[in-house]
Amino acid sequence: MSIFLEACRSLLKPKATLRYPLGGKDLLQIPDGYRGKMALKREACIGCTICEKDCPSSAITIITDQKGKRPVFYLDRCMFCGQCKESCPTKAISFTKDFENASYDRKTMEVR
Numbered sequence: 001m002s003i004f005l006e007a008c009r010s011l012l013k014p015k016a017t018l019r020y021p022l023g024g025k026d027l028l029q030i031p032d033g034y035r036g037k038m039a040l041k042r043e044a045c046i047g048c049t050i051c052e053k054d055c056p057s058s059a060i061t062i063i064t065d066q067k068g069k070r071p072v073f074y075l076d077r078c079m080f081c082g083q084c085k086e087s088c089p090t091k092a093i094s095f096t097k098d099f100e101n102a103s104y105d106r107k108t109m110e111v112r
């Protein structure tokens with residue numbers, strides 16, 4: 001097919017791209033099961049430290065607060081492999097669809 005015909009054919013096809021980020025992230029259809037920023041169900045965490053031990057990126061540190069031991073996640077080290085969620089015996093860890101986590105400030109990349 002000539003390049004001219006191919007160009008005409010492509011012009012008539014529906015758009016394959018989205019106006020992200022200009023159109024906002026509501027345009028995106030993020031699939032269920034997507035591993036974005038993690039969330040901790042604090043009341044479910046028993047402070048067992050398994051997530052910290054199993055994390056291949058050393059992206060979790062266990063701290064102690066007034067309720068006992070709990071993990072802090074460091075997004076700048078996390079590779080979103082999902083191992084912490086798999087390992088957690090109480091299902092305290094989940095992943096949200098939040099993927100816009102780039103930052104110049106490492107402090108904002110902590111999930112507490």
Ligand code: SF4
Pocket residue numbers: 054055056057058059060073077078079080081082083084085
């Ligand atoms: S998703 Fe993987 S890399 Fe990220 S904190 Fe969990 S175990 Fe570590």
Ligand code: SF4
Pocket residue numbers: 044045046047048049050051052069070071087088089090091092093
């Ligand atoms: S593995 Fe689960 S219960 Fe254990 S410290 Fe991590 S989040 Fe808490």
